[in-house]
Amino acid sequence: MTSAVTDNESKVIETARVFAQEMIRPQAAEWAKQGGLSRQIYEAAAQNGLVSAILPKDCGGQGVSMLAAAKIAEALAAADFGVTFALKVHANAANAVARRGTERQRERYLADMIAGRSVGAFCLTEPGVGSDATAITCRAESQGDGWLLNGTKAWVTNGAEADVFAVYAQTDPAAGWRGIATFLVDGDMAGVRRGEPYRMTSGHAAGVCDIMFEDCRLNADALLVPPGEGFKAAMAGINMARMFVAAICCGMMADSLNRALEYGVSRVAFGKPVLANQGLQWGLADVATDLAAAQGLTEKAAAVLDEGKDGILECAFAKKFTTGAAVRGISACMQAMGARGLRDEEPFGRHMAAAKMCEFLDGTTEIQNVVISRTLLRPYGIDQF
Numbered sequence: 001m002t003s004a005v006t007d008n009e010s011k012v013i014e015t016a017r018v019f020a021q022e023m024i025r026p027q028a029a030e031w032a033k034q035g036g037l038s039r040q041i042y043e044a045a046a047q048n049g050l051v052s053a054i055l056p057k058d059c060g061g062q063g064v065s066m067l068a069a070a071k072i073a074e075a076l077a078a079a080d081f082g083v084t085f086a087l088k089v090h091a092n093a094a095n096a097v098a099r100r101g102t103e104r105q106r107e108r109y110l111a112d113m114i115a116g117r118s119v120g121a122f123c124l125t126e127p128g129v130g131s132d133a134t135a136i137t138c139r140a141e142s143q144g145d146g147w148l149l150n151g152t153k154a155w156v157t158n159g160a161e162a163d164v165f166a167v168y169a170q171t172d173p174a175a176g177w178r179g180i181a182t183f184l185v186d187g188d189m190a191g192v193r194r195g196e197p198y199r200m201t202s203g204h205a206a207g208v209c210d211i212m213f214e215d216c217r218l219n220a221d222a223l224l225v226p227p228g229e230g231f232k233a234a235m236a237g238i239n240m241a242r243m244f245v246a247a248i249c250c251g252m253m254a255d256s257l258n259r260a261l262e263y264g265v266s267r268v269a270f271g272k273p274v275l276a277n278q279g280l281q282w283g284l285a286d287v288a289t290d291l292a293a294a295q296g297l298t299e300k301a302a303a304v305l306d307e308g309k310d311g312i313l314e315c316a317f318a319k320k321f322t323t324g325a326a327v328r329g330i331s332a333c334m335q336a337m338g339a340r341g342l343r344d345e346e347p348f349g350r351h352m353a354a355a356k357m358c359e360f361l362d363g364t365t366e367i368q369n370v371v372i373s374r375t376l377l378r379p380y381g382i383d384q385f
């Protein structure tokens with residue numbers, strides 16, 4: 001598949017690999033325990049073209065294909081999920097401003113976001129609302145020529161650092177999903193409050209926390225996506241996000257497999273390398289097989305998005321299979337490492353916790369099954385039981 005990327009895209013993918021190796025890997029274990037990521041990392045990633053990669057060329061981006069963007073995410077995630085996800089969410093927020101924003105919003109936000117000086121985040125999930133995003137209660141009331149925003153958002157990646165939030169809010173509860181709109185909200189506005197970064201199993205570099213909006217007064221030009229379009233925009237973005245989560249899992253699996261092979265051929269037990277035992281070999285053979293399948297599904301999803309299609313089914317297949325394969329595969333790699341795999345110097349604990357997180361974010365495995373089943377049943381005239 002890498003043959004399908006251009007020479008220029010190959011260079012960006014290689015830059016991502018080197019950035020991951022030199023800038024992320026040495027500090028990944030430390031960052032995985034901290035809340036949030038230092039501003040310098042966003043800026044360094046930006047200077048290496050890793051933020052602008054997916055943005056359109058006429059907005060200062062490089063306009064790389066989804067296929068290339070998937071390979072960039074895979075290369076970064078081989079070093080660490082939390083950093084990769086923080087950078088990915090930021091780049092996706094900049095991309096949303098570039099593609100959906102008004103001229104004024106682009107002028108106001110884009111240059112700083114592309115340079116990594118200003119960090120972006122998405123606020124959809126709420127303390128009481130996860131999978132069923134149509135049920136959000138965060139309220140934007142129309143007031144004169146602006147809006148009054150109230151509500152609490154949960155699980156906000158980059159929440160600890162973000163300068164600009166893309167906030168999904170209900171403008172008309174009676175209208176259901178059609179009432180949902182998206183607003184750009186500055187992190188330093190009166191009425192915006194950040195919770196403490198969550199303590200999680202790992203992945204603290206992603207700076208996940210709650211964000212509270214309390215009588216937050218927004219001007220009319222804070223509207224990014226109008227009511228009626230906001231939920232559709234969220235769903236369109238989520239297919240791409242699912243493909244990226246799949247790519248991230250491929251990166252973590254590949255890194256785990258490489259490390260398990262490297263260690264297992266040199267670690268000796270009972271007079272021979274531990275990988276001379278067929279039981280362990282076959283465990284890693286299963287990981288390699290799943291990895292090839294995971295990469296194939298991810299590349300297919302990316303290619304479908306590159307064709308301009310919504311890729312709902314392909315992205316659901318990729319996310320469902322790849323996240324599950326990563327949970328199984330990273331565990332199998334850890335098994336081949338013996339106790340050594342548990343140490344902080346090794347990536348396995350971080351990768352395994354992150355693979356489990358990936359089974360939840362951007363739609364759980366069960367929600368991927370809902371999406372897939374709906375597609376299977378539609379030809380029979382059944383949209384959902």
Ligand SMILES: Cc1cc2nc3c(=O)[nH]c(=O)nc-3n(C[C@H](O)[C@H](O)[C@H](O)COP(=O)(O)OP(=O)(O)OC[C@H]3O[C@@H](n4cnc5c(N)ncnc54)[C@H](O)[C@@H]3O)c2cc1C
Nearest residue numbers: 122123124125130131155156157357360361362363364366
């Ligand atoms: C590390 C991380 C970062 C995140 N970052 C962001 C972010 O930046 N912005 C943001 O808005 N959100 C973010 N999220 C939230 C994420 O999108 C939600 O976790 C996800 O939508 C699932 O919601 P939930 O965890 O509340 O699960 P729930 O919806 O409470 O579901 C609980 C369980 O019920 C199952 N379930 C629910 N409905 C069905 C059904 N119809 N059929 C079968 N089973 C069902 C689920 O699969 C799950 O197993 C993040 C999450 C994580 C873990």
